[in-house]
Amino acid sequence: MSPNKTSQPSLWKSLVELPRNVWGSIFRNPLPSNDLERSATSFTNFFLHIHPVKVHKHSLRPWYTLGLGLISFFLFVILVVTGILLMFYYVPSTTQAYDRMLDLRGTVAFGMFLRNMHRWSAHGMVAVVFMHMCRVFFTGSYKKPREFNWVLGVILFLLTLFMSFTGYLLPWDQLAFWAITVGTAIAGYAPVIGKDIQFLLMGGTSVGQEALLRFYVLHVAVLPAILTLFIAFHFWRIRKDGGLSRPAEADAIPTLEFPEASTNLEPRRTYGVQGLVRGPLHAAGKVPDNTVFSWPNLFRAELFVFVVTVSAILILALLFNAPLEEPVNVMHPPNPAKAPWYFLGLQEMVSYSAFWGGIGVPGLFVFLLFITPYIDRGTEGVGRWFARERLLANTIFLTFVIVNIVFVIIGTFFRGPNWTFVTPW
Amino acid sequence: MAVNLKRISGGNLSENGRYRRRMLGWLTGVGLVGSGVLSAISNFVFIKPRTTYGQPQRFSIGKPEDFPPGTRMALGAQRIVVIREGNRLAAISTTCTHLGCIVGLDETGFACPCHGSRFDQDGNVTGGPAPKPLPWYKVSLTPNGEIEVDKDTVIQPGSYLSL
Ligand code: HEM
Ligand code: FES
Numbered sequence: 001m002s003p004n005k006t007s008q009p010s011l012w013k014s015l016v017e018l019p020r021n022v023w024g025s026i027f028r029n030p031l032p033s034n035d036l037e038r039s040a041t042s043f044t045n046f047f048l049h050i051h052p053v054k055v056h057k058h059s060l061r062p063w064y065t066l067g068l069g070l071i072s073f074f075l076f077v078i079l080v081v082t083g084i085l086l087m088f089y090y091v092p093s094t095t096q097a098y099d100r101m102l103d104l105r106g107t108v109a110f111g112m113f114l115r116n117m118h119r120w121s122a123h124g125m126v127a128v129v130f131m132h133m134c135r136v137f138f139t140g141s142y143k144k145p146r147e148f149n150w151v152l153g154v155i156l157f158l159l160t161l162f163m164s165f166t167g168y169l170l171p172w173d174q175l176a177f178w179a180i181t182v183g184t185a186i187a188g189y190a191p192v193i194g195k196d197i198q199f200l201l202m203g204g205t206s207v208g209q210e211a212l213l214r215f216y217v218l219h220v221a222v223l224p225a226i227l228t229l230f231i232a233f234h235f236w237r238i239r240k241d242g243g244l245s246r247p248a249e250a251d252a253i254p255t256l257e258f259p260e261a262s263t264n265l266e267p268r269r270t271y272g273v274q275g276l277v278r279g280p281l282h283a284a285g286k287v288p289d290n291t292v293f294s295w296p297n298l299f300r301a302e303l304f305v306f307v308v309t310v311s312a313i314l315i316l317a318l319l320f321n322a323p324l325e326e327p328v329n330v331m332h333p334p335n336p337a338k339a340p341w342y343f344l345g346l347q348e349m350v351s352y353s354a355f356w357g358g359i360g361v362p363g364l365f366v367f368l369l370f371i372t373p374y375i376d377r378g379t380e381g382v383g384r385w386f387a388r389e390r391l392l393a394n395t396i397f398l399t400f401v402i403v404n405i406v407f408v409i410i411g412t413f414f415r416g417p418n419w420t421f422v423t424p425w
Numbered sequence: 426m427a428v429n430l431k432r433i434s435g436g437n438l439s440e441n442g443r444y445r446r447r448m449l450g451w452l453t454g455v456g457l458v459g460s461g462v463l464s465a466i467s468n469f470v471f472i473k474p475r476t477t478y479g480q481p482q483r484f485s486i487g488k489p490e491d492f493p494p495g496t497r498m499a500l501g502a503q504r505i506v507v508i509r510e511g512n513r514l515a516a517i518s519t520t521c522t523h524l525g526c527i528v529g530l531d532e533t534g535f536a537c538p539c540h541g542s543r544f545d546q547d548g549n550v551t552g553g554p555a556p557k558p559l560p561w562y563k564v565s566l567t568p569n570g571e572i573e574v575d576k577d578t579v580i581q582p583g584s585y586l587s588l
Pocket of ligand 1: 065067068069070071072073076129130132133136141142146149150151152153154156157160231234238243244245246
């Protein structure tokens with residue numbers, strides 16, 4: 001051992017400096033006061049390093065993304081947290097599940113409130129993910145190089161629907177039982193493997209204890225794990241695809257439309273690999289710098305969206321209680337037996353034909369969604385809402401959205417007992 | 426201990442050695458993919474139940490006297506309706522052939538609350554999305570005089586058991 005006097009501070013000194021040293025070992029950087037520290041903040045903090053060091057100003061425009069992807073993510077986070085808490089009381093058993101719902105409502109502290117939060121976030125996530133998909137479409141953001149992230153997005157959308165479908169059975173009330181009876185029967189109409197899928201989902205020939213257990217496992221373990229994986233993949237791709245889509249003009253010198261574009265020319269690749277996003281690297285030399293530091297610009301925006309999302313869910317959970325129907329009666333479906341609103345369009349379609357309404361048409365829709373970026377490959381109008389150059393594509397997609405909404409509305413308001421046509425007024 | 430980069434990249438391998446290396450690569454790939462596929466399949470085999478715990482498919486529903494002539498009685502848990510006309514008896518499924526809801530009895534036959542399928546007294550589709558008529562199940566008299574329904578055996582509609 002070589003004697004090194006300066007490297008061994010006294011015990012007393014270590015104790016005195018303990019708080020500061022512990023703090024410093026966790027947060028390597030002080031609150032940033034210059035650009036170097038600002039960039040260090042983004043890539044030395046585990047929770048922040050998913051972000052680029054700098055973001056393009058265009059990506060921060062609130063009216064461009066409407067924050068919808070972020071809101072989807074935060075809703076998912078709320079769902080995970082409240083869902084884990086609900087698991088402390090829930091029992092996936094046909095004899096106990098419903099009673100546990102009553103317990104949550106009646107005796108568990110905050111039980112009702114947590115269940116409300118979980119339910120409204122679930123409804124919200126389906127709606128917001130759909131709206132996020134619409135925003136991506138209407139801004140042409142699925143174009144090269146983001147084709148595959150759109151595909152990941154479609155998978156995320158399907159996973160989100162499947163999450164809510166499996167969660168729907170768990171309260172074991174009338175709505176749950178009959179919606180899942182119908183839902184699994186729809187799967188049975190799929191060609192070739194339909195009957196096997198139905199049997200695997202239900203773990204038997206009808207919806208009962210086995211189905212409840214299976215749906216529980218899917219809902220609390222399998223699907224959240226897959227969803228988490230795909231969300232991570234989705235986010236990673238955003239980075240690797242060069243950040244959010246933006247119009248070509250946003251990278252140019254200032255114009256009337258983008259006055260914030262900077263005239264201040266900077267060399268490319270100033271902030272190292274962590275801050276690098278894909279761009280025309282061959283254009284070495286000086287280019288206009290239209291980016292700002294993520295700290296604080298991006299983080300402030302994200303915090304804002306987070307607070308708004310959580311507040312909205314808290315307020316909804318305070319104002320409205322999650323419904324709970326009668327306990328399951330396997331002999332009498334409620335009349336009409338309605339699925340949750342986002343599946344009512346599907347239910348309306350299966351009321352014409354089980355195969356076409358439940359498998360054929362939805363399957364075609366999903367297939368079209370998947371191949372959209374590989375079919376619609378023009379590069380015009382990317383990064384602008386409802387760009388005129390994309391009139392045809394946008395019109396087709398808008399029609400698709402409207403048809404879906406109309407079917408949901410018919411199913412929700414215009415269908416009465418025995419699924420006959422009624423007028424809500 | 427310098428690492429010989431040339432050896433690692435296979436740069437100075439003989440023709441034969443390179444061939445062997447490629448074969449090994451292929452074998453490894455096929456082995457990995459194969460085991461992946463096999464384990465995926467075995468997972469599905471695992472989650473496909475061999476026994477089910479639901480309602481039995483063959484069960485007794487009582488004596489003929491329990492169903493006097495003119496009866497149309499729905500047995501909810503068994504998901505059948507028992508019909509007796511004179512001395513003939515039959516059991517028709519009440520599981521809607523559309524998507525599995527339970528149909529209710531009404532004056533003209535059966536109606537489904539879920540998507541509005543309608544069936545006549547014999548279970549033939551008269552409206553709605555149901556693709557098939559309601560199946561008739563095999564009914565028999567056991568030696569001790571009880572009526573047994575076998576939901577695994579679907580029979581020709583209109584074939585009754587004579588008592
Ligand atoms: C669980 C569901 C989802 C989550 C949590 C999520 C999250 C996000 C986030 C945070 C962004 C950043 C920009 C923004 O906020 O808009 C984003 C962008 C994107 N999302 Fe999603 N998303 C989801 C589902 C989808 C779906 C259903 C699609 C389309 C089918 C999709 C396609 C895309 C694409 C292509 C981008 C890049 C957009 C651009 O570059 O302008 N995502 N997503
Ligand atoms: S399940 Fe009977 S009509 Fe759909």
